[in-house]
Amino acid sequence: MAIDQKPQKQPSRGRTVWLTGMAIAILAGIFVPYGLLAGSDRAMAVLIFWLLFGVVVIGLIAIGVMRWRDET
């Protein structure tokens, strides 16, 4: 069977959910500070938001790698 004729396996639901979560987090990491919080008079709002964003990213990556099975 040629390489382009092989059946495509459907991605797992877990991967789709995780990718969606990560995409939302990244878009929020860009558009919340530059949209909702732009020019905000709450002085530390952007700083705090980005710190939380970093923590969320760490959590999502940890979820992705902690499920790996180690043994070969």
Add this chain to the structure above:
Amino acid sequence: MIAPIVLWTVIGLFAAFGFVIALRAARANSGTAGDYYIGGRDIGGMVAGLSYAATTYSAFMLVVLTGLTYRGGIGALGFELIYFAGLSLLVIFAPRFWLVGKRWGFISPAEMIGARYGSRGVARAMAIVSIVFLLPYCTTQMAGIGLLLSGVTGGGISLFQAVATGAALAMFWALLAGLRSVAWTDAALSVVMFVSGLLAVGFAVAALGGPCQFLGTLQADHAEWLSVPGPGLWSFPTFIALSFPWFFFTLSNPQVSQRLFILRDFRAMRRMILWVMGFGFLFTLVAVIWGLAALQLAPDLENTSMATPALLSSGVIPVWVVLLLIVGILSAAISTLDSIALTVGAMIARDVVRGIEDQSDARQILSGRIVIVAVVLFASYFALEQAAIVDQLAALSAAGLLVSVPPIVGAFFWRRGTAAGALWAVLGGAAVAVWLAIFQGISVFNPVLPFAVSGTSVGLFVLVSLVTRPRATALDFQTEIAEQLAHHRAW
């Protein structure tokens, strides 16, 4: 200012420390190309993680990022955290790189992509384009060393002396025992880099009256620096222009993605990612706080790349911490430089010079060593010639290297991708990058540059693939590793 003799003594001790580690690493090498370039695929998670962190969190952090924070405020944190979020790509791609690397014995990412599409030309094109865009990035590391050492000594150590020192150390560690000595010295020195950074920031914040006083003064005197777009630098287009290419750094930069071949097993892979995440997040905060502290302790600098040297010379940081941090920044720069030199050496030896099958291990290592010397000399020369455009050079390489991302993604997720598509994506995207940046003068702070480069690369990859056929010699990564991915529960 720090007396040059004191700094030379500390650099001497630093070099001796690295020399001992590199010699021990050399004894562990078996003499094969795989051992020299990727540590025999037997590097544990902690060493790999710290080495990855030292390579990716380069002198850029404490020289350029602090300067961007000083100049533009908190937007620098957002930019660096979007880059940090790019580590999420490892969740999907690290298991795939590692499995195919082990299955087919790949040593360089270009070699992997060439084999996937069944074309040595694709491997060669990726290698050459990577080299073209990585060399400017090397110069930024050298320039960082030059700015730092000459800055903190008030010119007592000349730019030439500083660059020559960095070049000698980078060459020595990469030449002696390849990846193993680079990884071991990286791991040890990344600890120095991290601890010294934390200490320095602690002393700087303490000098400003503690965390509450520091933040209070910042709000009172520089409130604009705590918002976006801030005082001017971090407009939305600039933020996107810088963040977009850096998000893909994990895949686009071969000296980073090659680290995925060195791991012992899945446990090591997971531990590596966790170490990089912890290090990266905290070090990002250190760099940004450092820049904001410099804003208060060393105000009104014309050249913001001098924020770190100015803060180190301000007198508020104890000399022993200053010396430790200088060693830390020096380590970061050298780590990035010798990792790039080693990867470029591997690509030249494996992908560019001749067929893999024709070369003995000794010849592959010799070719790589010659290239390492050439890369370091090149970086040194341009650092001496163009140190003033550090920011622009670093970011241009990130945008240019984006061209390798479509063929990499396609290699694992699109069977219909062809060698012709991959070749056009790499060469066409690279041509657009050079044309826009060099001939049209489009700045790396303009989002037109990364979007035009990535759009051209993706478009050519898809369109040319659809009108051509996959080669009979192409490998089917998806099918070949599907069972192992499922076994390891990797997405």
